[in-house]
Every structure is written in structure tokens, then in C-alpha cells.
Amino acid sequence: MAEYSDEELLKLFRNGENPDYAFSLLVRKHQERIYYFVRRMVVDHQDADDVVQNVFIKVWKNLGSFREDSKLFTWIYRIAVNESLSFLKGKRLRSFLSFDDLEAGMLRSLNDDNYFDGDHAMKKLQEAIIRLPSKQKAVFNMRYFDELNYEEMSAILGTSVGALKASYHFAVKKIEEYVSSN
Amino acid sequence: MKKDQNPVNLSDTDDIGNILPAIKGLEHFKVPETYFDQLPGRIHDRIGKESMPGILSLLKKMPYLKPRIVFPLAAAIIIIGGILIFLPRTKDSNRDLVMKQDSSVNMEEYDESYATEAQFEEFSYAYQTLQDSDLTNEVISGFISQNENSVSEQDIAEYLKDQDIDSDVLAEL
Incomplete structure (x- = not known):
């Protein structure tokens, strides 16, 4: 079956x-x-x-009123970024109230995760990413793993290209330092 | 002008490929088998549950159903419902009340007296509608035979006498 374009799916x-x-x-x-x-x-x-699931439920609820100011995938990706940041913010608050540390909890999850099969180097990289501030983490993941260009990232995050370049640069430096020292 | 001693390189080529060259492009997070086959269905199920109209969302969709209308309406429905539920029970309720007032009377005794009272009303109505000419031997015998266990001939004679029944009819008894 031929895959529909986002425009065709929206029309459908x-x-x-x-x-x-x-x-x-x-x-x-x-x-x-x-x-x-x-x-x-x-x-x-x-x-x-x-x-x-929350991301796609929001997409469902708002797809009818999607104004097509941006590409559909960019819009979905923006919802995913916002939902992820909101989730981490909520989890950080819950961790604070329970005297736990969010990053420590995520590191435990990474080490106990049966669905993570990265080698030592990959685990070190993930540990370093976990230690990044949430928004910097989003920028790094979008650029490094999803290979989005800065213009796409700017459309998704509503941040200037210059600020995104700086954010990515500092994220890389922090990761380099962590990986080198461990 | 003093040159920045530690300039920040903001080129698009910034990456950590030199440090971790082998990992870029590989996905090390795994998912349970068939996870992506089932995910659309699970999302669809959640959408179905969340779009079930609750009271609040119903009120939002129908702005004319303001609380000042809904709450009195609900109260009226409850009151009318209450009346409809309790009204047919009035006769039984009286009976229950008698039972409660005289706890020494058991159900069998009460039913017996209740039956006697009903029987008495039936007889009274029959006597009131009787004409002298109706009181033939057959009719009277019929009454006697129907009630011979409880009413004697003497009782009936006395009753007819009290009711100023024709003496000729009395003489025939």
C-alpha cells in the first residue's frame, strides 16, 4: 500500500x-x-x-482545527516536545516532593531497562544526556539523533536559530566532558 | 579590540562524532514485540473512552443547560419520582402502620380481621340494595348456606327484623 503524504492524510x-x-x-x-x-x-x-498516547490524543483533538501554518509533522513533533517537557517537569516536582532525584531515577531506569541494549559507550552517552537540562536535552536529541536542521527546530521550539546553535553547542561540550571523565 | 580568547564555535558541524563515532544512527532503546502494531489501537481505545460524554462535558456542549436550570429541574424530577414511587404504596403503608402500632398482632390475625371487614362491607352493600321482593326463600337460603359457618338462622332473622323487613317474609323463615 502506497504511503499517504501528510497533506493527503489531513484531507482524508x-x-x-x-x-x-x-x-x-x-x-x-x-x-x-x-x-x-x-x-x-x-x-x-x-x-x-x-x-x-497523550501526544496522539492531543493530535486527534486538534487536528480538525490545524491551520497548516506549519507542516503536519512539525506540528506533531512540537506537541511531542511540549508533552515530554511537561512530563519531565511534573516528574521533577514529584521527585522533589518525595525527596528523590529525577536524574538519579532516570539513571536507575536506564540501568534496569530490559529494553535498552546499548553498549558501554552508548550507556555513557545516555547518562550524559540525562544530566542535561530538559530543554537542552530536547535540542540535542532533535539535532543529534533525529538530524533536524536548525530551521526545523526553530519552527518546532519557537526559539531563534542562534539560540538553538548555542544550546546544542553547550550540550555537546557537557557530554564531551562527562564521557571523557568517565 | 580584545579578541575573545575562547570563541564558541556555532557551526552546523558541531557534533560528538569524534568521541562516539559508532553510535550515531543506531537505536539502542528497544520496545516490546508488536508494540507499534498495537499502539494505534490503544490510542483509539483511549480516544473512545475520553470522548464519552460526561456530565460536565455535556454541560459545556449545551450552554443553555446552566446550573440554575439544571439543579431545579433535577430536584423536580426527584420529587415527582418520589411521589410516583410512594403513592401506590399508600394502602400497604397503612397496613404497615397498623402492624407497627400493634406489634402484638401477628400477620395471620390481621389478615383474618381484614378479610372479615371486607366481607362485612360486601354484605352491607348487598342488603342495602335488596328489595323486599328480592328476599325470596332461595336468596335467603343462599345467604344462609354461604355463611352457615359464621352466621346462624337466628342471627339473620334478628337482622332482618332490625331492618324492618316485611313480617310475611319473616314468618316464612
Whole structure:
């Protein structure tokens, strides 16, 4: 079956007799990329699963009123970034209230995770990423793993290209320092 | 002008490829088998649950259903419902009340007296509608035979006498 473009899926959703089907195709098309972005942000699979479901539920609720100021995937990706940052913020607050440390909890998740098969080097890189501030982590993951260009990242995050370049640069320096010293 | 001793390189080529050359592009986070096959269905299920209309979302969708209308309406429905539920029970409720007032009377005794009272009302109505000419031997015998266990001939004679029944009819008894 030929894959629909985002524009075709949007048209199918809005004008078709079966928006459920169009939405299902949309989820299947983007779920993996969105999942892995979220997973790198929150580390734990169950958390990532919850966040991804929330992302697509928001997409469903707002797809009818999507104004097409940006590409559909950019819009979905922006929802995923915001949901991930909100999740981490909430988890940080809960960790603070329970006298736990968010980063320490995420490192435990990484080490106990049956669904992480990275080698020692990869684990060190993930440990370094976990230690980054949330938004810097998002910038690094978008640039390094998803290979988005700065213009796309700017559209998603609503931040200037210059600020994103600086943020990525500092993230790389912190990671280099952590990996070199460990 | 003093040159920045530690300039920040903001080129697009910034990466850590030299440090961790082998990992870029590989995905080390794994998911349970068939996770991505099931995810659209699970999302669909959650959408179905969340779009079930609750009371609040119903109120939001129908702005004319303001609390000042809904709450009095609900109160009226409850009151009318209450009346409809309790109204048919009035007769039984009286009975229950008698039972409660005289706890020494058991159910069998009460039913017996209740039956006697009903029977008495039936007889009274029959006697009131009787004409003298109706009181033939057959009718009277019928009454006697129906109630011979509880009413004697003497009782009936006395009753007819009290009711100023024709003496000719009395003489025939």
C-alpha cells in the first residue's frame, strides 16, 4: 500500500467518511519517530508509552482545527516536545516532593531497562544526556539523533536559530566532558 | 579590540562524532514485540473512552443547560419520582402502620380481621340494595348456606327484623 503524504492524510481526515481510518494511518506513519524522541527524553518505556498516547490524543483533538501554518509533522513533533517537557517537569516536582532525584531515577531506569541494549559507550552517552537540562536535552536529541536542521527546530521550539546553535553547542561540550571523565 | 580568547564555535558541524563515532544512527532503546502494531489501537481505545460524554462535558456542549436550570429541574424530577414511587404504596403503608402500632398482632390475625371487614362491607352493600321482593326463600337460603359457618338462622332473622323487613317474609323463615 502506497504511503499517504501528510497533506493527503489531513484531507482524508477532514473530508473523508472515516476520519478514524485516516487518523490510524497518521499514527502508523509517525508513531516510531515520535516514540523514540519521547523515549530518549523520558528514558523509561512505560513513561514514553503514556506520553506518546497523550501526544496522539492531543493530535486527534486538534487536528480538525490545524491551520497548516506549519507542516503536519512539525506540528506533531512540537506537541511531542511540549508533552515530554511537561512530563519531565511534573516528574521533577514529584521527585522533589518525595525527596528523590529525577536524574538519579532516570539513571536507575536506564540501568534496569530490559529494553535498552546499548553498549558501554552508548550507556555513557545516555547518562550524559540525562544530566542535561530538559530543554537542552530536547535540542540535542532533535539535532543529534533525529538530524533536524536548525530551521526545523526553530519552527518546532519557537526559539531563534542562534539560540538553538548555542544550546546544542553547550550540550555537546557537557557530554564531551562527562564521557571523557568517565 | 580584545579578541575573545575562547570563541564558541556555532557551526552546523558541531557534533560528538569524534568521541562516539559508532553510535550515531543506531537505536539502542528497544520496545516490546508488536508494540507499534498495537499502539494505534490503544490510542483509539483511549480516544473512545475520553470522548464519552460526561456530565460536565455535556454541560459545556449545551450552554443553555446552566446550573440554575439544571439543579431545579433535577430536584423536580426527584420529587415527582418520589411521589410516583410512594403513592401506590399508600394502602400497604397503612397496613404497615397498623402492624407497627400493634406489634402484638401477628400477620395471620390481621389478615383474618381484614378479610372479615371486607366481607362485612360486601354484605352491607348487598342488603342495602335488596328489595323486599328480592328476599325470596332461595336468596335467603343462599345467604344462609354461604355463611352457615359464621352466621346462624337466628342471627339473620334478628337482622332482618332490625331492618324492618316485611313480617310475611319473616314468618316464612
